[in-house]
Amino acid sequence: MMQPTLEYTKRLDKEDSLSKFREEFYLRQGTIYMDGNSLGLLSKRAERALLESVEDWKEHGIDGWTKGKHPWFDLSERLADLLAPLVGAATEEVIVTGSTTVNLHQLVATFYQPQGKRTKILADELTFPSDIYALQSQLRIHEYDPDQYLIRVKSRDGRIIEEEDIIEAMTDEVALIILPTVQYRSGQILDMKRLTAEAHKRGILIGFDGCHSVGAIPHSFSEWDVDFAYWCNYKYLNGGPGSVGGLYVNRKHFGTNPGLAGWFGSRKDKQFDLEHTFTPAETAGAYQIGTPHVLSMAPLLGSLEIFVEAGIENIRKKSLEINQYFMDLIEVELTGLGFEIGNPRTDARRGGHVCLEHPEAARICKSLKENGIIPDFRAPNVIRLAPIALYTSYEDVWNVVQILKKIMLEKQYEKFANGREIVA
Ligand SMILES: *Cc1c(COP(=O)(O)O)cnc(C)c1O
Numbered sequence: 001m002m003q004p005t006l007e008y009t010k011r012l013d014k015e016d017s018l019s020k021f022r023e024e025f026y027l028r029q030g031t032i033y034m035d036g037n038s039l040g041l042l043s044k045r046a047e048r049a050l051l052e053s054v055e056d057w058k059e060h061g062i063d064g065w066t067k068g069k070h071p072w073f074d075l076s077e078r079l080a081d082l083l084a085p086l087v088g089a090a091t092e093e094v095i096v097t098g099s100t101t102v103n104l105h106q107l108v109a110t111f112y113q114p115q116g117k118r119t120k121i122l123a124d125e126l127t128f129p130s131d132i133y134a135l136q137s138q139l140r141i142h143e144y145d146p147d148q149y150l151i152r153v154k155s156r157d158g159r160i161i162e163e164e165d166i167i168e169a170m171t172d173e174v175a176l177i178i179l180p181t182v183q184y185r186s187g188q189i190l191d192m193k194r195l196t197a198e199a200h201k202r203g204i205l206i207g208f209d210g211c212h213s214v215g216a217i218p219h220s221f222s223e224w225d226v227d228f229a230y231w232c233n234y235k236y237l238n239g240g241p242g243s244v245g246g247l248y249v250n251r252k253h254f255g256t257n258p259g260l261a262g263w264f265g266s267r268k269d270k271q272f273d274l275e276h277t278f279t280p281a282e283t284a285g286a287y288q289i290g291t292p293h294v295l296s297m298a299p300l301l302g303s304l305e306i307f308v309e310a311g312i313e314n315i316r317k318k319s320l321e322i323n324q325y326f327m328d329l330i331e332v333e334l335t336g337l338g339f340e341i342g343n344p345r346t347d348a349r350r351g352g353h354v355c356l357e358h359p360e361a362a363r364i365c366k367s368l369k370e371n372g373i374i375p376d377f378r379a380p381n382v383i384r385l386a387p388i389a390l391y392t393s394y395e396d397v398w399n400v401v402q403i404l405k406k407i408m409l410e411k412q413y414e415k416f417a418n419g420r421e422i423v424a
Contacts, residue, residue, distance in 0.1 A: 002325065004332045012325065012394040018310055018318050025238075025391040031372045032396045036388035037212060037353045038376050040238030045302030050240075053298035070301060072294045074268065077285060079297060080246070082304035086237075086312055087210065087229065088220035089248050092283040096233070096246050096297055097264075100211055101130045103230035103247045104178070106287050108138045109259025111205050111228060112176045119144060122169055122177040122204075124161045125152040128184050131209055135178060159186040159342050159355070166190075167198045174204050181219070181229075182212035182351035185378050187343035189217065189351050193224040200225065211235055214246070216319060216352035216389075218312045221248050228253070233300055236352060236388070237307070240299045244292065249284040262289035310390060318389040319352050322397060326354050326387055329401040337408040342382065353386035363416035365424075367407045373400055377424040 002008070013019055026042045027033065033041060049070065056068030065073045079096040087094060098106065112121065121135050136146035151174070153166050160183065170177070177199050182189050192208060199206040207228040213219065215236030221229055229248040233239035249256075258265050261278050265286045270279040280286035307315070327341055342355035358364055358381060365377040376384050387397050407413055 002328045009394045009398040021390045033374045034385040035374045035376050037386035046299035049302035050298045076292050079300050089222045094248050095284040097288040099245045100232045103245050104134045106260050107228045114175050118175045120149050120173045122151045122174045126155050126183050160188040163191050170202050177206040180209045184212050186355045187351040187353050189349050196224050196226050217316050238303045244297045254282050258287050264288040315389040320347050322387040326397045333401050333405050353384050356383040357381050362420050363413040363418045366416040367413040371403045
């Protein structure tokens with residue numbers, strides 16, 4: 001049985017088989033970082049890989065493309081090899097390239113092929129805004145009015161989207177579906193396997209935004225037959241600010257011409273023929289565009305090593321346990337203080353963070369920061385707190401709850417205005 005005591009918390013840390021990874025990360029003395037779902041922390045291995053890549057540049061100049069410790073020419077492919085197990089795909093189905101939003105543009109430009117009355121794109125009303133902006137602009141390129149051609153499935157409670165409601169919206173007017181794997185605010189996991197099967201039954205292609213799940217939960221994109229996916233590598237994967245993103249394309253679509261072509265999508269052996277006829281790679285590599293951002297990819301070499309060693313199943317197991325403990329503590333220690341837990345409670349439906357709701361969320365977040373805790377705020381009333389399997393301890397979670405309690409009982413938050421900062 002869970003016990004709300006510091007002794008019990010310390011025992012959980014002793015029994016934690018992933019606790020040894022904590023010392024690999026740069027944790028700041030006196031702060032508890034609960035925002036690894038927005039920007040993961042730097043690990044020593046990621047730092048080393050970055051410095052080695054700088055060294056390669058220093059030593060080899062242009063020859064760094066093929067020489068040095070981490071040659072750049074096939075770096076995107078080598079990283080894909082490390083990343084593929086985290087998304088449940090074959091190496092050739094994955095590539096490290098672009099950013100989330102750019103990759104979404106690429107994949108929609110490639111796979112949105114309106115025909116006859118099948119012209120609409122289906123998304124949901126809780127999705128991250130950048131994805132919506134990308135879809136709206138892609139529709140405009142086709143001269144379709146986004147207000148009519150972009151369908152956004154409604155949430156019944158403002159927190160989650162029911163799979164039934166999505167399936168009901170899969171009409172014969174829908175050409176393409178874009179959904180998150182995990183909702184960024186409530187942490188709801190969508191049932192990707194079921195939604196993919198239902199979409200395919202109706203002849204609709206489906207792609208997922210994996211920003212809030214890759215590195216936190218296991219996926220089986222190939223087995224579920226998902227058409228494509230895209231994600232960033234700077235959240236749970238700790239690739240660093242602006243780190244290069246990733247994409248997955250189901251092998252059955254290999255050979256589909258990229259909507260946005262560029263020379264780095266070439267077959268590797270043909271790229272330097274420098275012909276004006278494009279020969280795309282026969283892999284997910286075809287959806288790369290230009291020269292890879294080498295220094296923004298290099299940290300991933302070190303970071304992904306840690307994931308290979310730790311194992312995504314173990315990471316998910318601890319993530320579920322530590323988040324459960326966190327929620328249990330919140331319920332015991334913070335009752336009557338106006339908090340509500342907004343994420344789904346069952347294991348199969350919750351991602352890597354706790355969505356804590358409070359009408360005073362914005363200023364409670366400021367108070368948390370003043371107390372050395374780094375959360376993030378999502379308007380209007382959500383405090384996101386993410387205990388990260390690789391570097392958050394049970395004692396951290398205990399301390400967060402104790403400090404939250406103190407902030408509330410002493411009304412410390414009242415000295416702040418209840419609005420957000422520029423970067424919330
Ligand atoms: C973080 C995040 C993004 C960010 O997109 P970038 O192109 O990397 O800036 C997009 N979608 C979702 C769901 C996210 O969580």
